[in-house]
Amino acid sequence: MKYLFIISLLIISLPGRAQTVFSKDKLSLAADKIESKVIAWRRDFHQHPELGNNEKRTADIVAKHLQSLGIEVKTGVAKTGVVGVLKGGKPGPVVALRADMDGLPVTERGDLPFKSTAKAQYNGQEVGVMHACGHDSHTAILMGVAEVLAGMKADLKGTVKFIFQPAEEGPPAGEEGGAKLMVQEGVLENPKVDVVFGLHIWAQTEVGQITYKPGGMMAGANDMKITIKGTQAHGASPWASIDPIVVSAQIVNNLQTIVSRNLNVTENAGVVTIGSLHAGVRSNIIPEQAEMLGTMRYLSVSDGKMIEERIRQIVTKTAEANGAVAEIKLPYSSQYPVTFNDISLTEKMVPSLQRIAGASNVKLIPPITGAEDFSFFQEKVPGLFFFLGGMPKGKDPKTAPSHHTPDFFIDESSFKLGVKVLSGLTVDYMDLNK
Known part of the structure; x- marks a missing residue:
């Protein structure tokens, strides 16, 4: 009885710690309970994918769900984005959580019962549409x-901003969109965001595992358009031409020396x-110009x-050496910064990942050269992005269908951990920064 009395006094004297433990247990149970809902939502979205800046049906379902939870909702952000603000019962930091909503111009090849048969116009032609990236x-x-965090609103030590982003894969030609436009429209303000978390499902990493890297985790990316202008001639008289195809071939080869000879x-x-x-339209005509995209x-x-x-x-000097003229547009249509995980924030939050997923399931990985426009949020506030x-x-990861392919596949048993991790990171960060 004496020890029970002492324990009771300790719990009474540390109400914050006791409440935190209770909240985290409650959070995990709530995530378990909601798993079937999450799977059903995902299957619905998978069957009805929408391309970037056209996620109207998806955005409407998201907005109605947030409104049903009593969350303050703003729609039409960066074309079709949805932003929800959940104010906790106690003061604290503002934590942003981001999810992207757009599909890809890919025709699904699998036989799932919720397989996509959607069609849309993309770059002037009809294409299949699929959620081929998760x-x-x-x-x-x-x-x-x-839903989990709204259910424990009174216990939250701060505010949560839910960012449902359109056009992560890039907006239609001639349009703005994605995270960059959301930032320009003030998504990280009112209330001002202190930190942002995001995840990406990964088809080559086993269910139950989480991977991350401090610092540069995903590459910055610029696309380019190179136009080589030469002199047209008959294919039988190449000496009368300045052949843009030959010049382009030299440029392609010479560009490879940047990584092999200039990059450390x-x-x-x-x-x-x-x-x-x-370039060109006939076998016996040397064309006037060639175009490259890269x-x-x-x-x-x-x-x-x-x-x-x-x-x-x-590009310029190779063209000049051959008597041709080069035009370079770099970037051409898109430019993504490095997806950079704030080192201090990452160090602070890795214990949360380990607690939720199990230490052996949280793994440090080398950087990858894919790009993510989550990086635009990280340019403005500290952020942590993980797989x-x-x-x-x-x-076998080597045989698992990769992202952006017709056979892309995700095991739905992974979703519950995703809910737990994003919810847990939010609560833990608030506890650490109250």
Whole structure:
């Protein structure tokens, strides 16, 4: 009885700590309870995907759900985005949580009962539309997080801002969109956001695992358009031409020396890729010009500047050496900063990831050269972005269908952990910064 009395006094004297433990237990149970809802939302979104800046149906479902929870909602942000604000019962920081909503111009090939058969116009042609990168999962998970945290509103030591973002894969040609436009429209203000968290389901990481990296986790990316102007001639008389195809071939090869000879690969990775080269219409006509489209990827600002400078120099000088003229648009239609996880924030929150997923399931990874426009939020406020495993247990990552492909597949048992982690990070950060 004496020890029970002492324990009771300790609990009474530390109401904040006791409440925190209760809230976290409640949070985990709530995530378990809502799992079937999250799966149902995801299946609905998967069956009805929408391209960037056209996520009207998705946004309407999200907005109505947030409103049903008593969350303050704003729609039409950056075209079709939805932002919800949940004010906790106690003072504290403002934590933003982000999910992207758009699908891709990919025709689904699997046989899921909720397979997408949607069609849409993209770049002037009809295409199939599919959630081939898991954004349907992200949206459903964040809807679940909103319901969990709204259910413990009185215990929250701060405010949560739910950001449902359109056009992460890029807006339609000639339009603005995505995280960049959301930031421009003030999504991180009123109330001012202190920190932002986001996740991405990953088809090559096993269910139950979380991967992360402090600092540059995903690459900055600029696309480019290169036009080489020469002199047209008959294919039988190449000496009468300035052949833009030959010049383009030399440029493609020369650009590869940037990574192999200019980039310090012991520090960071980088990529220079030409993905499209178009010129001419006949076998016996040397055309007047050639066009190339490509991308550059980098993991630090200084590397990005160096790579861009070398691209311009190589393209211009190679063309000049052959008597041709080069025009470079870099960036051409898109530019993403490095997805940079704030080092101090990451160090502070990794224990939360380990507590929720289990220490052995939280793994440090090398950076990847894919890009994410979550980086625009991280340019303004400290942020942490991580990967949530979505590959069925026991499957080989080398054979699992990758993102942006017709056979892309996600194991739905991963969603519950996603809800727990985003909810747990929010509550833990508030506890640490109350």
